[in-house]
Amino acid sequence: MRIAFLFVVLAGAVYYTSVAFLDLSFLSRTGRLGPGFFPRIVGVAAIAMTIWVIVDALREGRAPDDESSTWGDVLMLMALAVAYAVLLRLFGGLIATVIYLGLTLSLLNRGHHRQNAVLSIAIPGAVYLLFDRLLNANMPPALFDMPF
Amino acid sequence: MTITSKAQRSWAHAGAMAAILALPLGVAAPAIAQDYPSAEETLDWTIAFGPGGGNDIMARTIIDILTKYDLYPGDIAPENRAGGSGAVGWGYLYAQSGDPYGISTTSGSFVTTPLQADTPWQPEDFTPVALLATDDLVLVVNGSSEIETIEEFIEAAKASPMNIGGTGTVNVDFIVPTLFAQSAGFEFDYVSFNSMADQTTALLSDALDAMVGNPGEILGLIESGELRPLVFSGQNTPAALEGVPTMGDVGHDIGVSMPRGLILAPDAPAAAQDWWIATMQEVVETPEWADYIEGNTLTPTVIYGDDFRVFLETTKNGFEEVLRSVGAID
Amino acid sequence: MDIFGDLLMGLSVAITPINILYLLAGAMVGMIVGVIPGFGPSAGLAILLPMTFGMDPIGAIMMLAAIYYGAMYGGTITSILLNTPGESATVASTFDGFPLAKKGRAGPALVMQAVASFVGGTVGVIMITVLAPLFAQVSRSFGPPEYFLLALMGMLTLIVMIGQHWKLGLISAMIGFALGTVGVDLETGQGRYTFGSAELIGGIYFIPIAIGLFGLGELFYAFYKGLHKTGTGGIVQYDKEERFWPTAKDWISTRWTMARHSVLGFVVGVIPGAGATIASLMAYSTERSISKTPEKFGKGEMAGLVAPETANNAASSGAMIPLLTLGIPGSASTAVLLAAFLLWGLRPGPLFMEQNPELAWGLIASMYLGNMALLAISIFAIPLFVQLIKVPYRVLGPTVVVICTLGTFSVNASFVETYLMFAAGIIGFFMRLYGFSPAALVLALVLGPLAEEALRQTLTISRGSFMIFVERPASLWIIGVTIALLVLLPLLNQVGKSAGQAEKAGS
Numbered sequence: 001m002r003i004a005f006l007f008v009v010l011a012g013a014v015y016y017t018s019v020a021f022l023d024l025s026f027l028s029r030t031g032r033l034g035p036g037f038f039p040r041i042v043g044v045a046a047i048a049m050t051i052w053v054i055v056d057a058l059r060e061g062r063a064p065d066d067e068s069s070t071w072g073d074v075l076m077l078m079a080l081a082v083a084y085a086v087l088l089r090l091f092g093g094l095i096a097t098v099i100y101l102g103l104t105l106s107l108l109n110r111g112h113h114r115q116n117a118v119l120s121i122a123i124p125g126a127v128y129l130l131f132d133r134l135l136n137a138n139m140p141p142a143l144f145d146m147p148f
Numbered sequence: 149m150t151i152t153s154k155a156q157r158s159w160a161h162a163g164a165m166a167a168i169l170a171l172p173l174g175v176a177a178p179a180i181a182q183d184y185p186s187a188e189e190t191l192d193w194t195i196a197f198g199p200g201g202g203n204d205i206m207a208r209t210i211i212d213i214l215t216k217y218d219l220y221p222g223d224i225a226p227e228n229r230a231g232g233s234g235a236v237g238w239g240y241l242y243a244q245s246g247d248p249y250g251i252s253t254t255s256g257s258f259v260t261t262p263l264q265a266d267t268p269w270q271p272e273d274f275t276p277v278a279l280l281a282t283d284d285l286v287l288v289v290n291g292s293s294e295i296e297t298i299e300e301f302i303e304a305a306k307a308s309p310m311n312i313g314g315t316g317t318v319n320v321d322f323i324v325p326t327l328f329a330q331s332a333g334f335e336f337d338y339v340s341f342n343s344m345a346d347q348t349t350a351l352l353s354d355a356l357d358a359m360v361g362n363p364g365e366i367l368g369l370i371e372s373g374e375l376r377p378l379v380f381s382g383q384n385t386p387a388a389l390e391g392v393p394t395m396g397d398v399g400h401d402i403g404v405s406m407p408r409g410l411i412l413a414p415d416a417p418a419a420a421q422d423w424w425i426a427t428m429q430e431v432v433e434t435p436e437w438a439d440y441i442e443g444n445t446l447t448p449t450v451i452y453g454d455d456f457r458v459f460l461e462t463t464k465n466g467f468e469e470v471l472r473s474v475g476a477i478d
Numbered sequence: 479m480d481i482f483g484d485l486l487m488g489l490s491v492a493i494t495p496i497n498i499l500y501l502l503a504g505a506m507v508g509m510i511v512g513v514i515p516g517f518g519p520s521a522g523l524a525i526l527l528p529m530t531f532g533m534d535p536i537g538a539i540m541m542l543a544a545i546y547y548g549a550m551y552g553g554t555i556t557s558i559l560l561n562t563p564g565e566s567a568t569v570a571s572t573f574d575g576f577p578l579a580k581k582g583r584a585g586p587a588l589v590m591q592a593v594a595s596f597v598g599g600t601v602g603v604i605m606i607t608v609l610a611p612l613f614a615q616v617s618r619s620f621g622p623p624e625y626f627l628l629a630l631m632g633m634l635t636l637i638v639m640i641g642q643h644w645k646l647g648l649i650s651a652m653i654g655f656a657l658g659t660v661g662v663d664l665e666t667g668q669g670r671y672t673f674g675s676a677e678l679i680g681g682i683y684f685i686p687i688a689i690g691l692f693g694l695g696e697l698f699y700a701f702y703k704g705l706h707k708t709g710t711g712g713i714v715q716y717d718k719e720e721r722f723w724p725t726a727k728d729w730i731s732t733r734w735t736m737a738r739h740s741v742l743g744f745v746v747g748v749i750p751g752a753g754a755t756i757a758s759l760m761a762y763s764t765e766r767s768i769s770k771t772p773e774k775f776g777k778g779e780m781a782g783l784v785a786p787e788t789a790n791n792a793a794s795s796g797a798m799i800p801l802l803t804l805g806i807p808g809s810a811s812t813a814v815l816l817a818a819f820l821l822w823g824l825r826p827g828p829l830f831m832e833q834n835p836e837l838a839w840g841l842i843a844s845m846y847l848g849n850m851a852l853l854a855i856s857i858f859a860i861p862l863f864v865q866l867i868k869v870p871y872r873v874l875g876p877t878v879v880v881i882c883t884l885g886t887f888s889v890n891a892s893f894v895e896t897y898l899m900f901a902a903g904i905i906g907f908f909m910r911l912y913g914f915s916p917a918a919l920v921l922a923l924v925l926g927p928l929a930e931e932a933l934r935q936t937l938t939i940s941r942g943s944f945m946i947f948v949e950r951p952a953s954l955w956i957i958g959v960t961i962a963l964l965v966l967l968p969l970l971n972q973v974g975k976s977a978g979q980a981e982k983a984g985s
Contacts, residue, residue, distance in 0.1 A: 198524055201817070228891070229891060230891050231890050231891055231892040232676030232677040232679060232680075234676075235677070261676060261679070265669075265675060265676035265679055266674035267676055311938065317666060317667030337938050337939070337941070339935050339938050340664045340665045340667075341935070342931065345800075345807050346750070348804075349617070349621065349750045349806055350621040350622055352804070353618060353619050353621035355621025355622055355950075356939065365805075368804075368805040368826050369805060370827075371829060372829045374804070374827075443820070444820075475666065477667065
């Protein structure tokens, strides 16, 4: 997994650097440092460092995985967070938060049905009151008009 | 406090003005359109920037005037739809195509954002109501500089190139000095800053030779003599900069400025456009509007309807040409 | 004494029942807003500005100043409890604040940060009162060359942060620098990595990245470690045995820290630009380099929290100097205050204090009162916040996700930034898991653009010559101070240490 992550970083660095070299000029047309100056330095340095770390990691070989950890719940939480992002776009801040909290709490806080129901209404409600009514701050709007 | 008493005075004044204004309007409105605007409909007023910015202040000033003089019969709901240098807010208005109850105010980004990003809309897509004012710039040097007048400045700049600071590149701050220098025949290095505060600090620290900026933000420094104004880019010098020549006065009129105006959604009904033109004609006559123009040192330049669309197109094309010639956009 | 006369006049203006009410209301609202991730002082001020429309200018400006301070106090609370800085000036407070809370010392950490904020803020106001004209000179001697050097000084903190996994730390910083180059290039106006998106014209905003990397990343990591399966508490261990009040050792060991960084923070804050952020970073790295126990930094050292907290509050007082004496806003927050001044028809500039003595001195007087009020409010509110971390993590976790998300969205009403925050959260988790340094990434994101822009401005001004850095007195000063910090302090420290060891060996 660690190697995979490092390769993702390397891919990003290569892409970043290629754009810096292909699209952004090193010097501006008046002969000063151009838009590509800094990105090229940063990009090349990032590629070099990442390759170095990858080589180190390959040489060390496979590190034993940490057993005390639980991948299942983390991946579930990440998936839920992504789902929340999509829900926000569709249904707006208030509704999406109710759905997200309801779903997440029922998975994490099993068995406490009443508590979960109360929390997934009360928290979005309180945030809505604080943001929208008291502070007049922006809440994500719904993509479609809600009937209420 | 003097401020409070001033506010009270203008309230009293407002009452009298409202009475006078209400008369002709009450007669005129039904003649223009039978059912626009309907008191039932809420006016959806998009402010494409956050609270406290120039665009926000202008929108809220107009809304205050509309409310104070009862010029608009229904509710007005101003909403800050900030993001993407105005792309989000005006994108929202663009999506309201054909709706007579979507409205927004414009500022410089209305012209420059579509040049920088692939926005689905162009400034000329919207239904133009009116250009109300323009933002113009003043060229200043440090108060301790030996240069006293714009003629001396041009002389000195011809002798050895100067650097001039401004905010951003895809902006009037860059275009105004570039066109002015072309006309006056000198060369300069443009130094781009993130904000007026950064460039002012740089000028005060003597890192810059000169800078351009909106006079409203540096009037305090001009009054105290820390900064010396040399030339103003608008058609008329505002009262606060008395004695400063305009670029036209010194023979180098460039005719570029940032439009502050009012627009409706694309393809809004003609009745709505006519109603708003008639209403804005009332708004610009109010003392509150005069206070706003003076307080923000804007140049009052009023153009209505399709003339405004032409103005936007000319401004956009002018910007595009200059920016393309220096490679800022492609 | 003229100054005391002015200050008394200011106090008489500020102390009216209605103004005190505004002050208290502002302090409380500011604190609540500051606690929400995403809302630092500047965003808090911007959304609360409309509340003051229609108020009398003195009351309104007192309230705004109180919101400003309140948000500064409140912002650190999330840095300590949730590892989520609300704005760039409190990033340094997470370095030791969060480890302190993890060790079960959340109560003492919160109390000490409130006291540090109070000391920094109050010393700052005293310095404004006495030395404003002098420091006005300082704020006008800074141009692009000096900002470049300052940004480099701020980056020294990066070296401190990177620590043992230095290769991974450097890669993290490179990612931060790379993200910092996104947006329209300031100098040429050319888009860099914007892919035609209007949302990216202005670059990648620091807030969603910081909230994602620190707040969400930490949360995912806690779930990975299975903390949600424990009964109460979560990331932060709430130990019943631990006393709520700081110990005598906390007070004694940090008294000089507070004194030092009140002055340092104020002086850096006076410089218009990234004042409070650079002040807090410099405070952290200076404190670490002169500490007798630098190895404890980053693992929950009280001085490592007190130093940046004192400095960023002193700096936020210092930022008032360019605003009041030159009409130049030194920070995003003072820019909102400037907008408010303009809204009331006031024209800040060198003549401002002369022309509006009541307002200027009323504001200064209210800053003394505001800091006192906030210290009191903090002491009362801290036990409530400490209760918060007793909430079982399986319930607190999702709630934190909700608040981070909605806080991020509402600052700029941007879905793109909200998605960026989620992405940064997932990346932050992997960075944490594999030994990268999210803090180095965030610092690079803040300082990179500053350094790049200042360097390019400098070289345009000097026509490509680097001599400009030694030709200007102000930049020479900065170079001198940097050398002193880099070379002399650690050297002195080394000498002190070996002297101590020699003594021990001798006895």
